[in-house]
Amino acid sequence: MSEATTQNKEYSVIGRSFPKVDARDKATGRARYTGDIKVPNMLYGKILRSPHAHARILKIDTSMAEALPGVKAVITAKDVPSTMYGISPARYDETIFAIEKVLYVGDKVAAVAAVDDETATKALSLIDVEYEVLPPVLDPLRAMDDDQPQLHPQYPRNISVEIHQNFGDVDKALAEAYHVRTDTFSGTRTSHVPMEPHAAISKWEDGKLTISCSTQSPHYFQYHIARVFGLKMGDVRVMKTFVGGGFGGKLEASGAEYVSAALAMKTGRPVKIVFDRWEVFTHHRGRHPQHITLTTGVTKEGKIVGCHARFIIDGGAYTSLGIASAYYAGAMIPLIYMFDDYRFDGFRVHTNLPSCGAQRGHGAPQPRFAFESQLDMIAKDLGMDPIEIRRLNARKPNTMTPNEFQVNSCAFTEALDKARNISGWDEKKGKLSSDKGIGIGCGGFISGNGYAIYRTRLPHSGAVIKVSEQGDIATLYTGAVDIGQGSDTVLAQMAAEAIGINYEDIKLVTADTETTPHDFGAYASRQTLMSGWAVKQAGEEIRKQVLELAAEMLEANVEDVDIDRRVIYVKGSPDKVLPFERVANEFFIMRGPLVGRGKYAPPKLGGKFKGAPVGTSPAYSFAAQVSQVEVDEETGQVMVTDVWDVHDCGQVINPMLLHAQVEGALFMGMGEAMYEAMVFDANGKPLNANLGEYRIPTALDVPHVVSDLVDSYEPAGPFGVKEVGEGATLPTMGSYANAIYDAIGVRIYDMPLTPEKVWRAIQERKRM
């Protein structure tokens, strides 16, 4: 694995692989996750969930559960606010407990709080619910039909969102194209599978609600929980504990918080709720299965002239973040290749299945699989090399997409060339033995979202840094949320760099709505860029104050004074130096606390058409991924032996963490490509809501990965940074599908690429 090639030698702290700030805590087990925490007088909460995919609740009898010794509260919809919540403001459609109908197997019906887990579990079995079972909607392709049952009265024909975006003249472009293809692809309902389940502990004291939880966004939790319970935001404090993975699934409050809060209010005691694995799967909010039809036209030379993308997207029972997911599906298609004429028609529909939401790459990975597959098919039709057709169409820097995303830095062509080079593409393509193949897939992603999820004028990130009175350390207060990806470490490096002190000098207070400045949290690959700007600004404010005082103390002009790793010096006068701590200490004595403040709000981005904000970002990453596979033609089993990923992610802050993000994203993409799909029986009951039958790749399954970079600097990012955490998920499915085609000449149109599916395709090929 190569070190960052973009490392700028001028920097002292960024660009270096410092160990994570919490590495020791996690390696030794000292890190306490929500589930590990016990507080005095704490009760254990459990949620009773629907066994039916679609049913009317006729009667709930809680008397037997209430009579069980050790049970402190049993609550149903009548005990809690009926305010609808969600995370897409246009579609709040969930309540704490189902009021009239349950809409999926796992929907929340009632809850108990008891002195221990065992009693709470037993109490659940004593709640008697009478249901009238209704026919469920299970097939997204039929959900809009007139004969289908309706899930929500406010969404006729089960349409959650309908999208029509049209840029340029696609019909004309396709009519004039030399070659046009229409192909249909589909993806599956994959889930985030964080190792740590969703969990929350709520305390209700003197009219104030305090929730410690596993979250990607204390801010959104605070906002929605305050709204639902009718509390001032200031009376709701949300604190993140250590988080064992989020991947999009912990961006919205899951019910663990709402229900534990309601139980805490009712009992006056702290209440903890930890989901079990079945609950994590059925709560879901992960990938939407998409049915994607692409019609794409090219010139004789292979230049893309237009594309029409049509989607039917299975949203499951509730909206969750699905409006954004549906817009992302189409919005990200024209990002990485340059063409002007683009149309996107989409329907997100409701089914009586687990609700879909945001998952690493959001709505973009499945459409990207479709596009990358079709582009290879077009290249074959034209007799072109797959990398050549991508180079020909690759986006250039300082251009705008047809849907008005401004792209500044873009080293996509360089990434393609490097991927070709390090994978040995030219020596391998078409020259490997008959069971081996090589394929390419590409991707691009946002570096933070241009707009918050709800309408607000709040900046997206804030930061405060306070230097200690002795000047020995500096504490960074940030609302940014480390969920394992390493944002605390990266932001500490940026803070140290901006001030001019060492990484080890930075202490952190993070992700607590009461003690840290506002930040929207860990989603949309936003924190390195957005929280990073706020931190950099705060650090520079300290640097400026320190250097001004130092100039006085050194009797020098302020513009001649500088700082590097705690040493303040006068340029050109090597004997005139002061240690940082002396100046900082003097600052406190003379002027009071040494504090720096920063905030970041993105500039106004995007067009004026409906849905224009989704996909806007200050900066975009690009990636090219080459995969090599071996296929066992007799069983259909595919072994991915090698993957070469080349990412254009701007300036690197911590190379070790960056490559870890690439690997993690790639392996998640691999899971979606090869193994993962939630499956249900004919009544909508999940058949594999466990880690045995929902298979994610293990260490034995993953390929050898080479993660490499291209030189890149993003003017819209602090120090030149952009995205990495999600982008490497995007190319993988297409890259694998294309490699399989190269190996054995079969094209798989639907995910995942299971052995049986590959074997069936081989049988089909043999019959033809």
Place this chain on the structure above:
Amino acid sequence: MIVPQFEYLVPQSLQEACALLGQHGSKAKVLSGGSDLIVKMKNGLAKPDYLVSLKNLDELKGVRYEAGTGVIIGSRTTHNQVIANPILREKYPSVCAAAATMAAYQIRNIGTIGGNLVNAVPSADMPPILIALGAQARIVGTAGERVVRVEDFFLGPGRTVLGQDEILAELVIPDQATTGSNYVKFGLRRAGALAVVGVASSVTMAGDVAKDVRIILGAVAPIPMVAREAENVLRGKKVSDDLIQHAGKVAAVESKPINDIRGSAEYRRNLVDVLTRRSLKAAIEKGHV
């Protein structure tokens, strides 16, 4: 996930264990590694009032060789102990290899070979290879001891010949006339995956002639299945690629797979064909002794 309430009994001898099982009847279950039972209990699929732990019965642990009898494997021997055992590694590496296909390292540290048989899951990895080697099960009950062939041990999914007061004590792999054996598993992931199909075979070669052949199929019938017709294709014949091909086809036809979330019956038949050929080839070419 909460394990329901139960009473935990820790007998100090095999006889005491059998007596406890007899006393509590169907309300009691034997706890060995617990890698299957405890999961079932957490999921509400088993609700025993009593768990009879074998943890203090050291006589059920370990592997030894007795001349004239064969290799004796205690039922409480963990999968990882099977994998690492020098006697098995020398005499029957195919048994070690079969154990190594199971679950994940941590689970192999807990799960036992006896448990793998007694649970009687159709996809279990140890029964096919043990049957292929003609292994026998030593069963101890309150009335004494009896021996049955592993081939005859299973009655259906989750059902075995064990009586209410009986415990599987040991497995005996008799000295072999066979010259090679092998287990090939097809799972949907390289670790932590149940067999979609598993095929074990053993052959007794005399020059080019297969004097005897055993082919045992896992996960394609309610119990581990002997592919008798496929065995007959090769038995007593001069081995050739064509004949092995044919045996694979015959095994596929006689297998009785079902459709489930891990694979269709049609695909499983194909896997039986492919895996039977591969297992036979390896057993013929590589041997086990």
